[in-house]
Amino acid sequence: MNDFYIRIYEVVQQIPYGKVCTYGDIAEFLGTKSSSRLVGYAMNNIHAYNSELPAHRVVNRLGMLTGKFHFETPTLMQQLLENEGIVIKNDIIQDFENKRWFPK
DNA sequence: TCACTGACGGGGC
DNA sequence: CGCCCCGCCAGTG
Numbered sequence: 533m534n535d536f537y538i539r540i541y542e543v544v545q546q547i548p549y550g551k552v553c554t555y556g557d558i559a560e561f562l563g564t565k566s567s568s569r570l571v572g573y574a575m576n577n578i579h580a581y582n583s584e585l586p587a588h589r590v591v592n593r594l595g596m597l598t599g600k601f602h603f604e605t606p607t608l609m610q611q612l613l614e615n616e617g618i619v620i621k622n623d624i625i626q627d628f629e630n631k632r633w634f635p636k
Numbered sequence: 637t638c639a640c641t642g643a644c645g646g647g648g649c
Numbered sequence: 650c651g652c653c654c655c656g657c658c659a660g661t662g
Contacts, residue, residue, distance in 0.1 A: 536659095555644050559657095565645085567657050572643040574659090592644060594650065599643030624650090 536562070537574045541581050543635045547589040550616040551633035552625060554593045561635035575599060588612040595628030 539562050547553050555575075559568035571590075578587050588609045592598050600609040600623065610620050619626040 556646095559644080564657090568644040569642065569657060570644090570659070575643050576660095578643095587643085590643075593646090596650095597643090602643060 536564075536570070537577060537581065540571055540574045541578060541585055544578070544585050544587065544590060545582075546635065547586055547633055550618065550631070552589045552591050552595070552613070552618065552628075552631050553633050553635065554591060556593050557632075557634055558590070572599070576602065586612075589616075591625060595625035595631075597623045597625075 540558055543553070543558050543561060555571040556565070556568045559565050559571045562571075564570065575587055575590065578585055587599070588603070590599070597609050597613075597620065600606050603609045610623070613620060613625070618631055625631060
């Protein structure tokens, strides 16, 4: 656990209900655009920091639910997003560009 | 130290 | 958004 992780979690915490963000957006916001892999890696530890964080609102640049297998069940991530009004088909968020949110 | 592994992204085809 | 390659870097054994 270090400052880099903390900053990632703080950004995740700011993602609004019904919106999603990408790993790359977070990496770029933190000034490490080329290290988006680390953002995904940091998500492995997200529950160690705060289990209330909306980790399900973070997807890859294509809107795919690549992190679904890191949840308690493989369908939980999709269920949480659908509960927020997001439509998902074949693990891909529909109308993705309209659902995106960027750190500020 | 080395090798390998990713919740990734961009570029090329 | 299919496939592949390369850059990225912390964690692991």
